[in-house]
Amino acid sequence: MKSTKTLLGLMAAAAVLTLAACGDNGASAGGSGDGDSGGDSAEEVNLTFATFSPDQEPAIREILDVFEEQNPGVTVEIQIIPWTDYWSTLQTSTAGGTGPDVAWMLGAKIGQYIDGGVLLPLDDAFEESGLDIEKYPEQLVDLFVDDGTTYALPKDFDTIGLWYNKALFDEAGVAYPTPDWTWDDVITNAQALTKPDGSVYGIGAPMDPQATYYNTIYQAGGEVISEDGTTSGYDSPEAIEGIKFWTDLINVHHVSPTLESFADTESVAQFMSGRLAMLTTGSFYAIRFANDPYSSENFDVTELPGGAQEATIINGIGNVALASTEHPEEAARLAVFLSGEEASRISSETGTVIGSYDGTQQAFVDAFPQFNLQAFLDQAENGVVLPVSRNTDAWASREGEFLTPAWTGEQTVEEAAAGLAGAMNEALAQENQG
Amino acid sequence: MTLTRTKGSAAPPAPPAPRRRPNRHPDDVWAAILLAVPFGGLVIFYLWPLLRTVLLSFSEGTAFTGYTLSGPQNWQQLFEGDDIWRALLNTLVYAAIVLLGVPIAMVVAALLHQRGLRGRSFYRTLYFVPVVTMPVAVAMVWRYIYNGDFGLLNEVLDSVGGPTRAWVADPDTALYAVAAVGIWMALGTNLIILAAGLEAVPETLEEAAMLDGAGPIRRFFSVTVPLLTPSIFLVSVLSVIGSLQMFDLLFIMLGRTNPALADSKTIVYLFYEEAFVRNDRPLGAVIALVTLVVTLAVTAVQFRLQRRWVTYA
Numbered sequence: 140m141k142s143t144k145t146l147l148g149l150m151a152a153a154a155v156l157t158l159a160a161c162g163d164n165g166a167s168a169g170g171s172g173d174g175d176s177g178g179d180s181a182e183e184v185n186l187t188f189a190t191f192s193p194d195q196e197p198a199i200r201e202i203l204d205v206f207e208e209q210n211p212g213v214t215v216e217i218q219i220i221p222w223t224d225y226w227s228t229l230q231t232s233t234a235g236g237t238g239p240d241v242a243w244m245l246g247a248k249i250g251q252y253i254d255g256g257v258l259l260p261l262d263d264a265f266e267e268s269g270l271d272i273e274k275y276p277e278q279l280v281d282l283f284v285d286d287g288t289t290y291a292l293p294k295d296f297d298t299i300g301l302w303y304n305k306a307l308f309d310e311a312g313v314a315y316p317t318p319d320w321t322w323d324d325v326i327t328n329a330q331a332l333t334k335p336d337g338s339v340y341g342i343g344a345p346m347d348p349q350a351t352y353y354n355t356i357y358q359a360g361g362e363v364i365s366e367d368g369t370t371s372g373y374d375s376p377e378a379i380e381g382i383k384f385w386t387d388l389i390n391v392h393h394v395s396p397t398l399e400s401f402a403d404t405e406s407v408a409q410f411m412s413g414r415l416a417m418l419t420t421g422s423f424y425a426i427r428f429a430n431d432p433y434s435s436e437n438f439d440v441t442e443l444p445g446g447a448q449e450a451t452i453i454n455g456i457g458n459v460a461l462a463s464t465e466h467p468e469e470a471a472r473l474a475v476f477l478s479g480e481e482a483s484r485i486s487s488e489t490g491t492v493i494g495s496y497d498g499t500q501q502a503f504v505d506a507f508p509q510f511n512l513q514a515f516l517d518q519a520e521n522g523v524v525l526p527v528s529r530n531t532d533a534w535a536s537r538e539g540e541f542l543t544p545a546w547t548g549e550q551t552v553e554e555a556a557a558g559l560a561g562a563m564n565e566a567l568a569q570e571n572q573g
Numbered sequence: 574m575t576l577t578r579t580k581g582s583a584a585p586p587a588p589p590a591p592r593r594r595p596n597r598h599p600d601d602v603w604a605a606i607l608l609a610v611p612f613g614g615l616v617i618f619y620l621w622p623l624l625r626t627v628l629l630s631f632s633e634g635t636a637f638t639g640y641t642l643s644g645p646q647n648w649q650q651l652f653e654g655d656d657i658w659r660a661l662l663n664t665l666v667y668a669a670i671v672l673l674g675v676p677i678a679m680v681v682a683a684l685l686h687q688r689g690l691r692g693r694s695f696y697r698t699l700y701f702v703p704v705v706t707m708p709v710a711v712a713m714v715w716r717y718i719y720n721g722d723f724g725l726l727n728e729v730l731d732s733v734g735g736p737t738r739a740w741v742a743d744p745d746t747a748l749y750a751v752a753a754v755g756i757w758m759a760l761g762t763n764l765i766i767l768a769a770g771l772e773a774v775p776e777t778l779e780e781a782a783m784l785d786g787a788g789p790i791r792r793f794f795s796v797t798v799p800l801l802t803p804s805i806f807l808v809s810v811l812s813v814i815g816s817l818q819m820f821d822l823l824f825i826m827l828g829r830t831n832p833a834l835a836d837s838k839t840i841v842y843l844f845y846e847e848a849f850v851r852n853d854r855p856l857g858a859v860i861a862l863v864t865l866v867v868t869l870a871v872t873a874v875q876f877r878l879q880r881r882w883v884t885y886a
Contacts, residue, residue: 226849227849230636230637230852231636233636233637234636234637251635251637252637254635254637254638255635255636256637345830346830347830397739398830398832399721399739399742399832400721400722400739400742402739402741402828402830402831402832402833403720403722403723403741403742404720404722404723405828533851533852533853536846536850536851539830540834540835543830543834546832547832
């Protein structure tokens with residue numbers, strides 16, 4: 140039948156052509172800016188605020204209610220975009236002029252936005268707010284300042300600590316970790332905690348830059364990226380030592396599950412199910428651990444063990460106002476307010492995150508008294524900001540690719556690090572010439 | 574009625590020959606209007622983006638600074654690296670494996686078509702469930718089944734003394750493990766199309782074959798399959814096109830720090846990585862176009878080959 144054949148052909152052709160739509164990156168992420176277009180009276184201002192954390196929504200809503208009260212006529216709508224889509228959606232919608240008015244920003248991402256000229260300077264709004272710049276962690280403020288212009292202020296910060304499961308320590312008769320532990324102590328005690336049948340491992344060694352190997356690289360005296368952001372630090376002996384600590388935990392000391400195991404069940408889930416006695420991870424997990432009965436009862440946290448020097452990776456989220464907004468004044472004011480003292484206090488009190496504004500942090504420590512959250516604050520002074528460049532993703536996305544063979548033991552750390560340094564230098568060269 | 578008609582036909586009206594042209598004209602206009610709607614959609618949603626993608630693939634820049642035409646260096650960059658070849662190979666292997674689902678669907682469809690089968694629609698619904706389930710949910714469930722430490726599959730294999738491993742974290746098995754889920758998910762759609770094809774096979778032919786002494790298996794291969802070939806062809810083409818675009822299962826089942834990822838990336842996964850993780854949209858455009866060309870080529874080959882084996886009754 141001729142018609143059947145034609146029909147089949149048409150169907151196949153349509154299916155093939157559907158692919159072409161894949162390549163269309165523009166204009167696909169609309170539907171967000173409708174908050175601005177309304178407003179019958181000139182007084183009314185509707186702003187859209189984009190965030191990637193549903194966990195923080197209650198605290199954010201509380202903060203926004205205060206803002207709306209202080210700014211009559213302004214209403215703010217929260218737009219939650221899941222983490223996996225957040226950056227591509229923000230980028231395309233901003234480039235297309237349909238983006239939110241205010242949005243969350245990270246140090247690793249802001250470079251491209253500043254270069255693109257799509258952010259509003261917040262200096263005037265900050266001046267007007269009466270906030271004190273000295274009250275913010277300096278390293279984090281620097282992340283968001285370019286050429287003396289402030290584009291965002293940190294709303295919170297997080298550091299990495301050594302979480303441990305008291306029940307597993309008690310069971311093995313091992314004393315709890317203390318702030319003066321070294322990494323050698325971690326290895327010896329992890330050996331005592333590991334059960335031969337594989338049901339409990341002493342520590343988790345996932346391939347997670349912020350939670351694991353970045354910390355030890357800086358503690359060993361190495362660096363991920365040079366001060367001026369032009370070259371990779373991965374091929375230095377110190378960086379290699381910092382990475383090797385983690386790969387040895389798996390491949391030499393056998394006190395951590397393998398990378399395959401972490402791919403199947405993420406490290407935090409393994410920790411929460413009592414399979415790991417220790418895990419280095421961030422203050423941002425306090426709220427999740429506190430909400431889980433088993434974790435809340437058995438977990439505690441202390442400072443990271445020390446290496447050649449003290450260091451913990453510190454990171455924070457900033458709030459930016461986008462230049463495409465129809466209400467630049469209100470948007471800038473909102474961006475500053477979301478990182479201000481009031482917002483900081485609400486964030487801390489709810490235990491959501493550590494508020495960035497000095498004087499509000501004690502509330503975070505008090506939010507979950509079952510954990511020694513003070514450890515995260517004590518470490519902040521040794522905080523090393525999560526390493527970034529203008530286009531961080533271009534090289535950070537290759538870390539996993541190159542370090543995987545080191546984690547699985549197929550390559551030495553030296554080989555893997557050399558390969559990564561090469562690729563990273565290439566990416567940085569491209570970034571600096573562009 | 575019949576009577577009046579016969580009566581009326583005694584005096585036929587004069588053929589309205591001169592009036593045929595003005596009569597046909599409005600039809601043409603309507604046809605043009607009605608065709609313009611889908612054609613406009615085609616231009617706006619497919620051809621125009623396609624053109625833009627081609628332009629983008631020859632450009633450089635970022636989303637904020639805008640893109641300017643700069644020559645074929647993106648194409649060079651892609652084809653000088655190993656990633657694209659690896660991804661192409663993985664994608665074709667995946668498509669080939671999922672194609673094995675077609676004979677499976679044929680057998681199931683034939684079994685469901687048996688005369689006197691009770692609860693046929695129940696079984697059909699059962700097989701169709703994976704199709705209407707979100708791929709992400711499907712992937713999450715299978716992730717658990719394949720889990721190396723706590724997975725259901727390992728538990729079952731362990732109890733019978735079979736080999737256990739981290740199925741989706743092991744570079745040797747990850748792609749095959751994902752493809753198995755791909756087959757399972759596609760089964761429902763394939764089944765529906767093939768079942769419809771089976772309904773169209775005239776029962777008289779089956780009966781004739783039966784009178785000639787053909788058993789059920791002989792009847793299946795000599796009568797049913799040849800008459801089913803148009804449906805089999807359609808299912809194969811759709812299955813291959815779907816496989817060439819595979820992304821969601823891999824994305825959810827493997828995750829970003831999986832040691833098997835480097836050896837299992839498909840071409841659309843590579844596209845996602847370059848365009849949305851590394852923010853290199855022009856390179857992403859190149860990969861999207863490569864996908865289009867590969868899909869067109871594979872489909873063209875399938876159409877060429879169909880002449881040899883597809884029977885149109």
